[in-house]
Amino acid sequence: MLEIKHLKVKGFETVAVGKDPAANFHAIIAVHSTRLGPSLGGIRMWPYKNEKEALQDVLRLANAMSKKAAISGLQVGGGKAVIIGNPEKEKTPTVLHLMGALIDSLKGQYIAAKDSGIVPEDLNVVSEKTRHVTGTTGKHGGSGDPSLSTAKGVLKGMQAASQVVFGSQNLNNRVVAIQGVGHVGWNLGNLLVKHGANLIVADLQQERAARAQRAWKAEVVPLSRIHRVPADIFAPCALGGVLNAKTIPQLRASIVAGGANNQFLDEERDPYLLMRRNIVHVPDYVLNAGGLIQLVVREVLHQRRVASWINNIQRTVRQVLTESLRDNLPPLIVANRLALEKIGT
Incomplete structure (x- = not known):
């Protein structure tokens, strides 16, 4: 009972x-x-x-x-x-x-x-x-698995961050390290390969990593090393807490942008640790909103125009990163400020 x-x-x-x-x-x-x-x-x-x-x-x-x-x-x-x-x-x-x-x-x-x-x-x-x-x-009567929409939003955010950091949103020949190739990570990898990126992957399940290696000619590394490999973008797409006092000093990427929720173990301290290393972090809840967008637009609003909403993620990421640079604040702090203004708290 x-x-x-x-x-x-x-x-x-x-x-x-x-x-x-x-x-x-x-x-x-x-x-x-x-x-x-x-x-x-x-x-x-x-x-x-x-x-x-x-x-x-x-x-x-x-x-x-x-x-x-x-x-x-x-x-x-x-x-x-x-x-x-x-x-x-x-x-x-x-x-x-x-x-x-x-x-x-x-x-x-x-x-x-x-x-x-x-x-x-x-x-x-x-x-x-x-x-x-x-x-x-x-x-x-539902719209099914929203993982592809989530991955599309992550891709848009990566492109916006690349524009800010590298001066171009072109991902051709960029090295992306994906931590976790489950539903979102797999869809993201497929999209990145189509855009010419070179992938390094790790997953708790070895068969997933092997599948990615076959499909994308990806380099496979142990899960304990994926955040430490030299890459343009590190994409956490598994569970949270991956960015912490131990891992942040080990990062060798210029951008952190992935689909995982709650990437910082300590959201008050860790964003500043990352910023001091001059690594640009795209806040996860801005980046991975594509799945939520699909569900709300199709099943709550009963509309079909999901793509235009997902495209807005790119604009929001640009706004967050621009204000972050202007105010010398971590992007997560800026995103929190913008979100709370909209909620009205």
Whole structure:
């Protein structure tokens, strides 16, 4: 039986914890803001060590979703959900149905989408218990996996950053090191190869890295080395926290621009460490907004013109980097300022 407990967390409108021990279900939904509209964000399934670790992750992700929607000009708020568990072993129809019931208990305050460990077919199952879901398969009325749209936005942001740093947005013969070639990383790699880039890749799953090597003639390096290889652009496309006091001094790229969420381990200190190394960082929630744009434009606004919205990412990146240079502030601090102005806080 599903038990729901609400936590009071400063700065968040709603934090709901759902448990059903008999079904091995333990999940958290965090709603950061609904000032601009209902909160929308993905469901992530991950084997967190405990509820504290899961709560920390979902709060950071939900906060970033608010800023991502606002800086992209979307009339939705920020939310996120996490399921504690291994998606390879513990993702069952019962767990997904319980997730749907937990979402439905919030009565539209939170709208779900996909994230790590969840695919559109899983969202089909979730949607059997709630209508507050986006990104289901086409047969279920959704727009499917938004990973390609996310990758397209990352590419646009890379081009804008390259214009600022190298004087040209041309990526031909640029060396890009991609950390993680899952859904977003794979789509990004395909796009970069079409633009003539040379790729270095690493992934936790060796078969993914081998696939990238075959498809792109990419150089494969261990995951522990990918951030240290000489490259024009380092693209984190796995989980967060990759930019920290240990890794930042080891970076050998001119630009950091990737699809991963929450790339800094310490968002107050680490952006300044990176800036002091004269490495340009494109804020992740600006860069990876393409997936959210697809879901909102197609499933909330019921429009088709996704491409023009994604193209706006390039303009936003230019604005953030221009103001960063003008004000001598890390790009993330500038992006936060712009996003909060739009949210009205």
